[in-house]
Amino acid sequence: MTKRKIYLPNALIQELADIVKTQAYTALMPVFSEVSCSGEEASSTEYLSLDLSDAKLLIRLADIEMSKAILKYPYNEDDDPQYDPLHEEQFDEIMMGVYEKTYYYLQSEFPALKEGA
Amino acid sequence: MKRKLEDSKYTVLTPNDLWKFYSSVVGIYRGGGNTQSPKLLRANGPRARDVTIVYDPEHEIDMVVPDSSKGLSFASNIEKLSKNPTISGHVWILPKGESLPEGLVFNVKDYTHPLLNVSRRMSLSEFTEKLVVLSSKLRPAQIKIEKGTGRIIEQIPGALKQAEAM
DSSP states (O other): OOOOEEEEHHHHHHHHHHHHTTTTOOOGGGEEEEEEOOOHHHOOOOOOEEOOHHHHHHHHHHHHHHHHHHOOTTTOOOOTTTOOOOHHHHHHHHHIIIIIHHHHHHHHHHHGGOOOO | OOOOOTTTTOOOEETTTHHHHTTSSSSEEEEEEEOOOOOSTTTTOOOGSSSSEEETTTTTTTEEETTTTTTTESSSHHHHHHHOOHHHHHHEEETTTOOTTTTHHHHHHTTOOOEESSSSOOOOOHHHHHHHHHHHHOEEEEEEEOOOTEEEEEESSHHHHHHHTT
């Protein structure tokens, strides 16, 4: 498959790169091989070179992060008797952050992902 | 006026454009809320990842600058919130006809997924104030998206039908 330059906000690229590195996700290492995580370049990277299979792997990563958030912050809902505001804040950071945004930017460029990765 | 989305480009909808563009919906939805709030803001302010924030050294404050590729996510229908991805929590609606505070716009590349952002450079505190005003205009849709499954749960019987006909 042909790779294309896909826009993602720099902060999202940095977060994804950090997860790939710390979790040692070998399958995604090539995607971030040219992404600088430090120095001036780190703050300017706004494109990743991706094909559909790369995008599917990133969606898988986003799903894993969301699954972890569900397991780590179960008391995130204010109508739950065990509600914990800290759980809500942490859960939202993941859901409205790396999870939702990874889906959004990749689905915008790869419509096939809307049918399920 | 009927605006058309251009492939791979963002269309910027001003407060005047919004309901002309979304003329066939009853409102636009915000997922991930709780029972009290649509949570456009965190306890300590807007999420930095939603918008572009730069530091203004002259005034020593953070400024939010227009960026058509970013914004707070909304949805043109409830189903959009339920899967791929699942945005769990309570759904809130900005009913059609409600005005956007001056200085806010929606950036749209995907019709079903408008992004709320600023139309002009403004301080982070001004942006916060505008989000508070906008929050007060959103109404609970009485619908909750279940965590993990994406199941649409009506908080009161008929809520889904009511929200889509509001």
